Amino acid sequence: MTHLLLGLQIGWGTTLAIKTLVVLALVPLSALILGYVFLLKMMSHMQSRLGPMDPGGFHGWFQLIGDGIKFMQKEDLTPADADPRVFALAPVVVVMSTFLIFVVIPAGPRVQVSNLNVGVFYALAVSSLSVIGVLMAGWASANKYALLGALRAAAQLIAYELPLVLAVVGVVVQAGTMSLQGIVLFQQSGNLFGFGGLGFPLILTQFVGFALFMVAAQAELTQPPFDMPVAESELVAGYMVEYTGFRFLFFFIGEFGTAFAFAALAATLFLGGWALPGVHGTTADLLGPIVLFVKIMLVAFLMFWARFTYPRFREDQLQALAWKWLIPIALGNILVTGILKVAF
Amino acid sequence: MTTTDLPPPGDLPEVQIDPAIYRHLADAQVNVELDTGDMILSLGPQHPATHGTLRLVVRLDGERVIAADPIIGYMHRGYEKLTEYRTYPQITTLINRIDWLSSFANEVPFVHAAEQLMGIEAPPRAVYIRTVLTELSRIATFLLFLGEMGLQVGAITPAFYGFRDREYVLNLIEAVTGGRFHPNFNRIGGLKDDFPWGFTAECRQVMRRVFESCDTFEDLVLGNPIFEQRTRSIGIIPPDLGAAYGVSGSNLRASGVDWDLRRDAKPYLAYNELDWKVWTHPDGDSFARYWVRLQETRESARMVLQLLDGMPSGPIMAKVPRIIKVPAGEVWVNTENPLGEMGYYVISKGATGPFRVKIRSASFSNVSILPWLLKGVYVPDIVTILAGLYFILGDIDR
Amino acid sequence: MARRQIKGMLGGLGITFKTMLKPAVTVQYPHEREDPTPRARGVIALKEENCTVCMLCSRSCPDWCIYIEGHKEKRPPRREGGRDRTVSILDRFDIDYALCMYCGICVEVCPFDALFWSPEFEYSEPNIASLLHDKVRLGEWMESVPEPEPLELGAEVKKK
Numbered sequence: 001m002t003h004l005l006l007g008l009q010i011g012w013g014t015t016l017a018i019k020t021l022v023v024l025a026l027v028p029l030s031a032l033i034l035g036y037v038f039l040l041k042m043m044s045h046m047q048s049r050l051g052p053m054d055p056g057g058f059h060g061w062f063q064l065i066g067d068g069i070k071f072m073q074k075e076d077l078t079p080a081d082a083d084p085r086v087f088a089l090a091p092v093v094v095v096m097s098t099f100l101i102f103v104v105i106p107a108g109p110r111v112q113v114s115n116l117n118v119g120v121f122y123a124l125a126v127s128s129l130s131v132i133g134v135l136m137a138g139w140a141s142a143n144k145y146a147l148l149g150a151l152r153a154a155a156q157l158i159a160y161e162l163p164l165v166l167a168v169v170g171v172v173v174q175a176g177t178m179s180l181q182g183i184v185l186f187q188q189s190g191n192l193f194g195f196g197g198l199g200f201p202l203i204l205t206q207f208v209g210f211a212l213f214m215v216a217a218q219a220e221l222t223q224p225p226f227d228m229p230v231a232e233s234e235l236v237a238g239y240m241v242e243y244t245g246f247r248f249l250f251f252f253i254g255e256f257g258t259a260f261a262f263a264a265l266a267a268t269l270f271l272g273g274w275a276l277p278g279v280h281g282t283t284a285d286l287l288g289p290i291v292l293f294v295k296i297m298l299v300a301f302l303m304f305w306a307r308f309t310y311p312r313f314r315e316d317q318l319q320a321l322a323w324k325w326l327i328p329i330a331l332g333n334i335l336v337t338g339i340l341k342v343a344f
Numbered sequence: 345m346t347t348t349d350l351p352p353p354g355d356l357p358e359v360q361i362d363p364a365i366y367r368h369l370a371d372a373q374v375n376v377e378l379d380t381g382d383m384i385l386s387l388g389p390q391h392p393a394t395h396g397t398l399r400l401v402v403r404l405d406g407e408r409v410i411a412a413d414p415i416i417g418y419m420h421r422g423y424e425k426l427t428e429y430r431t432y433p434q435i436t437t438l439i440n441r442i443d444w445l446s447s448f449a450n451e452v453p454f455v456h457a458a459e460q461l462m463g464i465e466a467p468p469r470a471v472y473i474r475t476v477l478t479e480l481s482r483i484a485t486f487l488l489f490l491g492e493m494g495l496q497v498g499a500i501t502p503a504f505y506g507f508r509d510r511e512y513v514l515n516l517i518e519a520v521t522g523g524r525f526h527p528n529f530n531r532i533g534g535l536k537d538d539f540p541w542g543f544t545a546e547c548r549q550v551m552r553r554v555f556e557s558c559d560t561f562e563d564l565v566l567g568n569p570i571f572e573q574r575t576r577s578i579g580i581i582p583p584d585l586g587a588a589y590g591v592s593g594s595n596l597r598a599s600g601v602d603w604d605l606r607r608d609a610k611p612y613l614a615y616n617e618l619d620w621k622v623w624t625h626p627d628g629d630s631f632a633r634y635w636v637r638l639q640e641t642r643e644s645a646r647m648v649l650q651l652l653d654g655m656p657s658g659p660i661m662a663k664v665p666r667i668i669k670v671p672a673g674e675v676w677v678n679t680e681n682p683l684g685e686m687g688y689y690v691i692s693k694g695a696t697g698p699f700r701v702k703i704r705s706a707s708f709s710n711v712s713i714l715p716w717l718l719k720g721v722y723v724p725d726i727v728t729i730l731a732g733l734y735f736i737l738g739d740i741d742r
Numbered sequence: 743m744a745r746r747q748i749k750g751m752l753g754g755l756g757i758t759f760k761t762m763l764k765p766a767v768t769v770q771y772p773h774e775r776e777d778p779t780p781r782a783r784g785v786i787a788l789k790e791e792n793c794t795v796c797m798l799c800s801r802s803c804p805d806w807c808i809y810i811e812g813h814k815e816k817r818p819p820r821r822e823g824g825r826d827r828t829v830s831i832l833d834r835f836d837i838d839y840a841l842c843m844y845c846g847i848c849v850e851v852c853p854f855d856a857l858f859w860s861p862e863f864e865y866s867e868p869n870i871a872s873l874l875h876d877k878v879r880l881g882e883w884m885e886s887v888p889e890p891e892p893l894e895l896g897a898e899v900k901k902k
Contacts, residue, residue: 046761048508049766050770310568310570312499511767569750
């Protein structure tokens, strides 16, 4: 990536620094884009409103940036009974988990921070790190609502980690690799009944896996219909209730950054990622991020569409859905995929 | 009102609790380290689920409610006392503010009480216009409920639809009375003014929109399986217990009690001249309450259309002296308001203002069943039950 | 059962999607304005020459937000040789809109048609004391008072 951008040989340390900076910039940027396009604009129009129109001149594009600036000016409050160090660390842990997912997502044959050969495994593992941050936030806030929210979040995220992983196993079985880059290349090189024009996006065979992944991702993101940890009408804002200013902004960035990351994962695993059939080399490096972005927005649209339409489950109903429906279906999906893989 | 003071439910059915919870609790009891103490959670007075300033002190075991105490009075404005120091025309503007979502319906029973004491009867056109406006305020209240209930169980979008569609109805009320929320339009012996030109056509158009809106809510909220899961068999009010607590209106009809003051009370307004139906649902849970209110919204829109067709012409004001002095006497008038039974007991001693007024507001009695209703449910169900009972804080505290 | 549930899930998505494609109902307030109905109770206007300082409005106000002061003056007689006339002069007529409940009783009780409703509503103030409108300010609202609109069919026309 850096070779591509600069065209000259640079040291290992500088490369690492540049990569880190790019990812660090990507997280808030992706949160901004999703927040603006979906939370402010799409939600407003779905509710037959317009959303912010004035800030920045054109359809209120500056609104979220302005909100960010405002959050930074707010007083940083820590409750008297809170555990100050844990309280301060929790938002960082949440954003950290988002940050770590971005590391493995490929946006072109060479545009990737790190091509791990266990990329899928790594991405799903670090995504669940945010549970620790949420638990820390809820416990350290010394607030009953926050505690209830954090415990709900922990129960929910652990329950939905399983279907999330199991939904992806089918893809891994079919592609025969756990590297995200490898999965993308598998989809690019495949063909559809002899027609190579589209490649072979794995959603065609793994649509059950895709549906499960979307449902489980929705739960991992604590978005409606699975938003009991924040449940603004009962727990006011759950684990975030005591956070103000910059730290609240961190949670916001974490929420939407993770949504972006999960959409990117779904696009990579099921929709073919950056790949355009027949496009290789430097062209693919340049076109790849755009293709990936379009796919991410498509997946994110589905996520947020459901988010703005459905009411919320109850905690026990959510567990029942995970254990009684999603996990058995996912296991069945793996079984069928495995049998077909061996048979053909 | 504390939970412990309440009489035991007796031979009435207990709240149905999943036996699995008991098993789970028993396990926790055996394992001493796992035995957690109760947590007392104070919901409100500032909490989004309480529609204002109701406070619920809830004793929780995990997420299960052991006991709940509603604490009211944070918004007490002393209207009963205030009426003793105001004249009759001034009181209608005060009682607008009791249940602020259906203010017009609040005025009707009070004005009826004064009219009965004075022996005046409003002319037929005034009666019809009163009925139209009462039903419009019922539609406005219920449209808000239909959206609000969606919001309380977690869907944001229905609330906006509710507010959007209610606005059309409020515009109608404003076009007639001049006030969106506090019309102060009833006068003793009639009304302040007649319909403005073109109102009938506009009202018909809005009623069509109300039907459309009801269909939207039926698909978006009522038909949603998640909503159904969240509300079915949550907060069941047995019909006899509900009646014993004084629960009234749609809440009681959702428990299968076929009782509507518009039909069953001494005939008032123009209801006995209309062709309409009282909707009931046998289940008595939150889902039934939503269903009943949805049907009643449609029924009200149908009633408005009938009233517009049969609108008599003529004066809107009976002959009333300029300074209103109500002859001595006592009268009790109760009507079916959107939230339930609303009544005024007016004692007059012949002055320009009443001697004493007792206001029976629907929400106060509806909320009194909460300690019984909330026993054994989960925290998310508290919100569902509160939203399903649909109370207005002004109507509780007065 | 399952079919009904799937229909319920998809139906909701359909409604939100359809609403997204329709134009929004929002009125961008400072840029565009919704005109209130002519009957809307926005602000009370005072026609000073009609006022006779009878204090009826002030007395019938439920929260006593109208302040009136006046004095009587002798004027020369209209006809030659008649008695001097006594004229009431309005010194002060203030309405405190911070207290006003917009009930309209004052407008209704006024026997000399000195008070009118205007649908104008844009008079918010950063300072609560500035919501006390004096008689000059109340007189300025007279410009925005609409003509009484015609009534619906079947209404009884009041005799003037």
